Amino acid sequence: MTTVRIPPTLRSEVGGERQVPAAGETVRELLDDLTSRFPGLRTQLVEDDDIAPFVNVYVEGEDVRTLDGIDTAVAHGSTVILLPAMAGG
Amino acid sequence: MATYRELLAQLRGEIEEIDVSQAREHGDALWVDVREQDEVDEGYIPGAVHIPRGFLESRIESAAPDRAQPIVVYCAGGNRSAFAAKTLEELGYENVVSLAGGYADWKRSGLPTQLPVSITPEQRARYSRHILIPEVGLEGQAKLLQSRVLMIGAGGLGSPSSLYLAAAGVGTIGIVDDDRVDASNLQRQIAHSTETLGEWKADSAKRTLQALNPDVNVITYKERLTSENVDRILADGWDVIVDGADNFPTRYLVNDASVWHDGIPVVHGSIYRFEGQVTVFRPSDGPCYRCLFPTPPPPELAPSCSEGGVLGVLPGIVGSLQANETIKLLLGIGEPLVGRLLLFDALETEFTEVRLKKDSACPVCGEHPTITEYIDYVEFCSGRPTHA
Numbered sequence: 438m439t440t441v442r443i444p445p446t447l448r449s450e451v452g453g454e455r456q457v458p459a460a461g462e463t464v465r466e467l468l469d470d471l472t473s474r475f476p477g478l479r480t481q482l483v484e485d486d487d488i489a490p491f492v493n494v495y496v497e498g499e500d501v502r503t504l505d506g507i508d509t510a511v512a513h514g515s516t517v518i519l520l521p522a523m524a525g526g
Numbered sequence: 527m528a529t530y531r532e533l534l535a536q537l538r539g540e541i542e543e544i545d546v547s548q549a550r551e552h553g554d555a556l557w558v559d560v561r562e563q564d565e566v567d568e569g570y571i572p573g574a575v576h577i578p579r580g581f582l583e584s585r586i587e588s589a590a591p592d593r594a595q596p597i598v599v600y601c602a603g604g605n606r607s608a609f610a611a612k613t614l615e616e617l618g619y620e621n622v623v624s625l626a627g628g629y630a631d632w633k634r635s636g637l638p639t640q641l642p643v644s645i646t647p648e649q650r651a652r653y654s655r656h657i658l659i660p661e662v663g664l665e666g667q668a669k670l671l672q673s674r675v676l677m678i679g680a681g682g683l684g685s686p687s688s689l690y691l692a693a694a695g696v697g698t699i700g701i702v703d704d705d706r707v708d709a710s711n712l713q714r715q716i717a718h719s720t721e722t723l724g725e726w727k728a729d730s731a732k733r734t735l736q737a738l739n740p741d742v743n744v745i746t747y748k749e750r751l752t753s754e755n756v757d758r759i760l761a762d763g764w765d766v767i768v769d770g771a772d773n774f775p776t777r778y779l780v781n782d783a784s785v786w787h788d789g790i791p792v793v794h795g796s797i798y799r800f801e802g803q804v805t806v807f808r809p810s811d812g813p814c815y816r817c818l819f820p821t822p823p824p825p826e827l828a829p830s831c832s833e834g835g836v837l838g839v840l841p842g843i844v845g846s847l848q849a850n851e852t853i854k855l856l857l858g859i860g861e862p863l864v865g866r867l868l869l870f871d872a873l874e875t876e877f878t879e880v881r882l883k884k885d886s887a888c889p890v891c892g893e894h895p896t897i898t899e900y901i902d903y904v905e906f907c908s909g910r911p912t913h914a
């Protein structure tokens with residue numbers, strides 16, 4: 438299982454949780470698992486079968502865009518951060 | 527009982543001395559000036575740190591934490607520095623030499639000297655806790671006094687960051703804000719007060735900053751930053767931009783403008799509810815805002831603090847981190863948050879860091895930029911972008 442950190446703007450889709458466990462060996466599998474349980478997340482995270490361009494995904498602190506994108510491998514027990522931009526100041 | 531002269535003669539046999547002709551061989555050493563302030567005011571050896579003889583024992587460890595660090599001590603003529611060298615040896619310093627002939631010989635030999643930066647006695651008192659820090663010192667403080675920082679927004683983030691920058695003696699602070707102080711601001715925007723309700727935030731903040739520190743020149747721009755005015759405002763010359771804007775169009779505009787204005791570093795902060803993000807965009811050696819967020823989120827996924835709320839103390843923490851990064855950039859010390867995004871979670875009291883990389887395909891700072899002039903940023907952030 439992998440721990441996925443949910444940003445404040447998406448927490449209403451996962452019952453208010455800050456982080457949720459998800460199964461999968463790649464970012465794609467994790468997102469599939471998450472969005473199958475929380476369908477409201479799908480449009481906010483996935484676009485054209487890829488990670489939506491306005492969401493950053495970090496696996497162990499590394500932006501997956503600099504790795505293998507949605508096919509980036511996720512080791513068991515690692516932490517994944519979903520991070521959309523925030524504008525508030 | 528030895529006389530002073532006997533003691534000095536005995537000491538000379540116990541310590542190592544060099545004369546000014548050997549100074550070049552000790553260029554890598556830490557040069558410590560042990561004279562009194564009024565003597566240093568007349569000039570000193572460039573690069574030397576000033577630790578008056580009376581404070582030598584208590585301050586040398588922060589200036590030279592490594593006992594193996596080579597040290598050259600000097601005074602006016604070489605006597606006080608001989609005693610100082612002995613003291614340093616007793617403290618365990620292994621490579622200490624005293625400059626025979628001292629500053630007087632140095633100057634007579636025509637070697638370079640430097641006059642201390644001019645700082646008034648009032649400033650010396652006000653900034654004494656900075657001046658005591660070796661990494662800041664008198665020169666660093668003078669640098670801050672000559673620095674110019676532009677604040678984008680005098681709201682939640684701009685309030686604490688500008689207060690700390692003003693307190694630190696940043697000489698010129700520009701404030702861009704087209705908003706007026708509203709009652710709903712006062713839960714967090716500590717540069718304003720109940721008394722300034724209804725005033726321009728730029729004016730209200732200016733009064734607060736100058737009450738805190740009259741040394742600071744505050745320039746106000748009571749206008750919204752736009753593609754039309756950004757070049758004029760940046761042409762006033764800024765060392766660092768502190769981005770505390772409350773909307774995406776302004777953040778993308780600040781980014782593009784900073785890249786096109788010689789890569790002025792932008793200290794970025796953003797907040798929502800209990801969470802904050804801080805980083806430094808320095809396009810010369812790191813990513814820019816567009817490398818991090820190439821596409822703005824659709825408006826429904828990016829509620830503002832006025833829609834979703836924010837814990838009042840959160841901008842205090844994030845804005846203070848921005849002030850810290852700004853001061854480091856101005857002084858050229860430490861490791862700025864370039865290429866690192868710091869995430870703060872106030873509920874868990876947890877900091878997380880993720881790594882950011884420059885995107886070679888970035889449309890603004892990449893190898894082949896496709897955006898080379900200002901766009902319609904409001905449209906760009908309105909949902910479906912039509913540019914980029």
